[in-house]
Amino acid sequence: MISQHGTSEVAIFGRALRSDRGDLSAAAARAFLAVDFAEADKERAQAPSAKAQDGTLAADESDELERCVRVDHVIGLWKSKARKSLNAGKRKVL
Numbered sequence: 001m002i003s004q005h006g007t008s009e010v011a012i013f014g015r016a017l018r019s020d021r022g023d024l025s026a027a028a029a030r031a032f033l034a035v036d037f038a039e040a041d042k043e044r045a046q047a048p049s050a051k052a053q054d055g056t057l058a059a060d061e062s063d064e065l066e067r068c069v070r071v072d073h074v075i076g077l078w079k080s081k082a083r084k085s086l087n088a089g090k091r092k093v094l
Contacts, residue, residue, distance in 0.1 A: 008070075009070060010070055010073040010074060014077050017077055017078070019077040020081075022083075022085040022089075023085060024081060024085035025085075026085070029083070029089075032082040033079055033082045035079070044068075045065065048064060052065060
């Protein structure tokens with residue numbers, strides 16, 4: 001769950017999105033669950049990630065990796081909301 005008091009872009013977006021609510025249509029939820037990084041972007045992030053673990057990451061690589069991490073968090077917020085929406089739909093049927 002996203003912090004209610006965070007000031008990062010992701011925290012602010014999470015509150016705007018209201019990611020704790022499962023109020024998307026089933027079609028919208030499935031569409032958001034399909035969102036993912038392009039393969040080229042996944043591959044680009046692997047090298048800086050390995051360098052970060054080794055402690056050899058340059059400043060410009062660190063900035064790029066941080067941007068990828070933030071985008072991944074935003075995608076995660078959408079997917080969380082999508083899963084909650086699909087689960088809420090199942091509960092309504094029962």
